[in-house]
Amino acid sequence: MGRLRIRVGGREIEVPSGSTVWDLIGEWGGGSSQEYIAARLNGRLVGLAEPLEEGELELLGWEDEEAREVYRHTAAHVMAQAVMELYPETKLAIGPAIHDGFYYDFDIPVRITPDDLPRIEERMREIVGRNTPLIREVWSKEDALRYFKDQGQDYKVEILEEMGEETVTVYRQGGFVDLCRGPHLPSTGMLKNFKLLSLAGAYWRGDEARPMLQRIYGTAFLERKDLEDYLHFLEEAERRDHRRLGREMDLFSFHEEAGAGVVFYHPRGAILRGIIEDFLKEEHRKRGYQVVVTPHLFKGELWEISGHMDYYQENMYTFEKDGTRYVVKPMNCPGHILIYKTKPRSYREMPIKFFELGTVYRYERSGVLHGLMRVRGFTQDDAHIFCREDQIEEQVAEALDFAFYCLRTFGFDDYEVYLSTKPEKAVGSEKLWEKATAALQRSLESMNIEYQWDPGEGVFYGPKIDVKLRDAIGRLWQGPTIQADFNLPERFDLTYAGPDNRPHRPVMIHRVVLAGIERFYGVLLEHYGGHLPFWLSPIQVAIIPIADRHLDYAREVEKKMKERGIRAEVDEDRQTVGMKIRKAQIQKVPFSVVVGDREVESGTISVRDRTGKDTRGVTLDEFMRRAEEWIAQRARESVWDC
RNA sequence: GCCGGUGUAGCUCAAUGGCAGAGCAACCGCCUUGUAAGCGGUCGGUUGGAGGUUCGAUUCCUCUCACCGGCUCCA
Known part of the structure; x- marks a missing residue:
């Protein structure tokens, strides 16, 4: 019997031919066989009971995927x-x-x-x-x-x-x-x-x-x-489940009478949603987007032109009235296109960037609905960038950069990026698709972003870049998507005047950042397990008077905080302090501010943060100063650490 | 849409063919309270909806709506 020479762990070992990986582990002595699960033999994954062949062997333990x-x-x-x-x-x-x-x-x-x-x-x-x-x-x-x-x-x-x-x-x-x-x-x-x-x-x-x-x-x-x-x-x-948090924190609900997949935001839930929306509008304006508003209902004709009737019908809510077919919009693009077309456009004004918090309705099969994560009615932070072909790369890169900025602000630092190509059902020529895909690819590469291909997963009118975000417990969620589209401009015969004073075809970039606000809202809740950063918390401070005689002082504190833009609320229940603290804790309010005789007398407050840490004798000014800082900086953490 | 499961008070859950219950919440009262549940009382239900079987249905059957876990799809 011959012998085999195997390189393993930087050493070379000889074993009789016919030996298995297992035999070698015994002979090698570089670890117990308990630690190993499989092996890579000359690059090929093998079981431990398989016979060896001459060459390179890598023993694999649990850490290997x-x-x-x-x-x-x-x-x-x-x-x-x-x-x-x-x-x-x-x-x-x-x-x-x-x-x-x-x-x-x-x-x-x-x-x-x-x-x-x-x-x-x-x-x-x-x-x-x-x-x-x-x-x-x-x-x-x-x-x-x-x-x-x-x-x-x-x-x-x-x-x-x-x-x-x-x-x-x-x-x-x-x-x-x-x-x-x-x-x-x-x-x-x-x-x-x-x-x-x-x-x-x-x-x-x-x-x-x-x-x-x-x-x-x-x-x-x-x-x-x-x-x-x-x-x-x-x-x-399960503890982080946004459906459970939504109920405990009194943020939103669903109703059987209203139908599946449509969300009702309660007062507190609407505060959080409002903060997200205000943030988005402000950031878009800063970056040269123009905020627009378009209707929810268009005639079928428009969706014929866009191709949705052919390629998206199964997701659309349509109905007929007075012999005319109507569609509840499943996307915002046609609306933005109509605005684009209201006047002649020039190459000088490119790119034109329209932004809308556009509420769309898409029919989803009943079995796929899931809390806020998968709904039938949702609002997108949707923008359409009309630009020249030579601007695509830069515009896509800019949009990506913007998207990452927003995600980081909300506390997401880990991403995976995918580039999706032409699906089976698609409008437009092969050539346009190649051009659009190549443009997206160049943008990713110019920004040195690592990405993976996702073949056939594009939208019917164009390829797309998908960004998935990783939450605090390691799960991936759909985030921003950016699509390059040469098709809709053609279908709608969009033009702009070039330097040659002749009509040219613009390119459309469709892009969302948080994508569906509903879904993002759910992801945000689960990411933080309900412990939202201070700036996002619907109620930031629960003011807890110890006895009735402290109510006036508590209301005064509340008034001062509200004047400074801090969302504070006095808990006027005739309950023990422990009970009121517990309530605030369940509702994940960042701070409980307790006021009793001591505070009234010294004009201070007692501050308890969500970690349970309790600091007495804090001046109201000091607290408000720091609160304003957390809001201004959109800080992720807000603990009282002095 | 499909497969499986679930649906009882605002919430969490009992009752399995024989009078629909508990805890918490809510309301009323007492307590005037010092950092995650003070005490007592009261109210609360067409058992998701419709139909059927049965003397009798929360319980068994059919349909339907909604939810949960997946498949598939997607922001």
Whole structure:
């Protein structure tokens, strides 16, 4: 038997040929086999039980994303085996690892309920206890087809039929055999900490014309603590749920009588919304945008010209009156185009930037609605920049820069950027699309922004840049989008006079920053878990008199604060101080200001911030001075730290 | 829209075919209070809506509306 030379961890090791990765770990002694999940052998991801070949080996532990996927993929297989054992009639679809867990789609003749999950989990533990090896086997496609047909595994057969390869790999663990590219953990016993989380329906291949399968979601971790942390994260996300905060903080509501997907902002909720809107208008004006207002209802004709009737109809609310078709606007662009067209435009005035807090209505299928995050009626901070072709790059870059400024102001520092290309249903020639896409790409590159391609995800009239923002607990949300559009200007025959005094075609840049105000509002609430920065808090100060005799003083403090633009409110309830503090705390009011005999006498206030820190004898002027500072600076933190 | 689940007082939840309940909130009163729940009392419901089965339905069935978790889609 020959020997293989393997470079690993900066050393070169010789092992007998036929050795597996596992064998090498024992020989190498550079760490215990417990730490490793998978390996990369000459760049290829392999399982630990796979045979070595000469070359470069990298051992992968939990910190490696692909290794985590291997681990969770094995968890999916173990779950599939458990389900097969419990429900032998089950047909298996697919079961991949996902971002922080795994799922498997099953066609089970009986209906699974959440009560069944513990039983399945129990069986999984049993399978783990058996410590069955997962054995990789290479089969000919024919053999595989015969086997899975024989087993009645229709979905596997369908997958096989679509595969081009002559040979396929299957993984065998005891009596359970699954078509799978792998790799996997060497044995079920290596799977340690897992939990089944939820149950959902999912179409086979995501196609609603195909059968609905039962999907089970779960997660798995190497370390118990990581699993616990993850479960805590889920609880944390639930605590931050904007729907719950909206109710507790008395910000907004939904009403069955009014219909799904439309939001009612309560007085306090409207204050926050107003602050966001004022901020946007002010910042847009600063940057040369002109604020416009357009109606909610246009005749169908306009949407014929824009192409919406052909490409966006399923999302539009339309109706007929006196024989005329009307559309409740799903987008603001046609309105801004009409304003553009009201007079001859010159190259000298380019770019022309119209901004509108435009409320639009889009039909969304009932099942997708979700609190403020996905609604049917929402307001966009929408702008259309009409410019010359040579200005696109600079205008897109400027818009991006503006967008990042706004996001940072609201407390978001982490982003992911995507460039989306032409979708299947689209207006305009290939050439225009290429031109527009290239312009967006140049802007990103000129700003040194890292981005990823998102093929086919553009809007019907143009490619787009999407910015996704990461919140305080690491989740990504849709944020700004910028679209370059050569198509609508053509459809509406937009022109401007060039230096040659001849008509030229402008380009339109569609762009939103916070995008849907409703969604952003929800994201903002979840990002801060309701503990909004001072400048955004609907009520900034709860003034709490200790006894009735302090009411006059409390009202005086309130009046002075209000005069300085601080949103303060006296809590006049005949309740204990503890109770009133508790109320303010639940409503996430940044400061509770307590006034009693001591304060009345010395003309001071007692200040309690949201962390619970209590400072007595603060002068009103000092407090207001700092409050004004937090507002002016749009500070993220406001703790009383002296 | 589809799959699964849920819908009982303002909120959180009991009651599973036999008189619809509790805590908190609200209201009234007492207490005049020092940093996350003071005490007592009162009010509150066509059990989301419509229809059906039944002597009798919150409970079982059908339809419908809304919500929750997904699929799909999207700002």
